[in-house]
Amino acid sequence: MISAHALSSSAAGLSDTKVNLTDRLQVSNDQLSVLTKARDQLNANLTKMSNEVTRLQSELKKKKTCPAGWRMFRGSCYILSTTTGSWDNARADCRSRGGDLVVINDDDEQKFVLTFSEKSPWIGLKEETEGSWKWVDGTPLSSELKKYWGQGQPDNAGGGEACAQIWENYKTWNDNKCDDSFLWICEKAPEC
Template sequence: MIINKNKETERKCLIIYLLNPSVMLALINISCLMFLPEKTCASGWRMFSCSCYLLSEKTGSWDEGRSDCRDRGADLVVIDSSEEQDFLVSFTQKQTWIGLNDKEEEGRWKWVDGTPLTSLTFWSPRQPDNGGEDPQWGEEDCVHIRTDGNTLWNDRSCRNSFPWVCEKIP
């Protein structure tokens, strides 16, 4: 009876351990190294986890950024973890477009790969606010990482001009 109880406890602990986001990211990184050892990023791109990232040297609208990324066989970055968010903040060090928008329906945020925004978010305080109903800001349907002392997300007009970050699998 005690042996069965211990095995059940061990099984529950293992499940909790494997569901830990940090452990899952580590397992993904290990599987990247095991199964993609020959994969590297092209010149100018930087590897993190299993993806390659490129910070654009020019600025433009969100749509221009997305078009540029697609021309490179990539897309605007989709942020899947706090580790990836931290990497992007240290990598970019300036305001940059990311692949999140609510262009189709106000308040329904979707990534460029079609996945909806989940509970993992990095919004600045009081964001998103769609311009706070202030006509000078207009519709704010696209998302960028801020750098004004807070490196979190903010919604802005898709016409604003920022650099962007592209992401692709090598």
């Protein structure tokens, strides 16, 4: 028969094993908890990144571009005509392309448009009444942009000069007879 001492010793050994296993179980549970939190954080990050990829793919599909031959600048497309014509013919051509003659809104756009200024092209500025200039979008010529008129311009030389062009030699604006024939610059919104 097993002695009481052996049973007591065996019980103590089992108790130590139980404590050891309990400690190891606690360590494993703690590690599992840390790993579970890490997994949950990774899943949250994955979901966030997947949503961002979806959003960027959608934006890419909406990316707007200019048609062949047109140049993009700050969200608009520009082209210099290859033929000459009156200011009204120029405007009709731009409209048939889905745009209008260029409207210059600020210094940066003026600098950009000057890159098209060969052959003194028409721009979308016209005199409504003597001394009152308006852009084709209906906005009046702002005082900030009047500095782009060439020296002594607009001068209505010889009478009937009511349409604006960029003087190729001076990189400034000039008023001219609307029936004269020049190249022109069209501007339009980009396409999807």
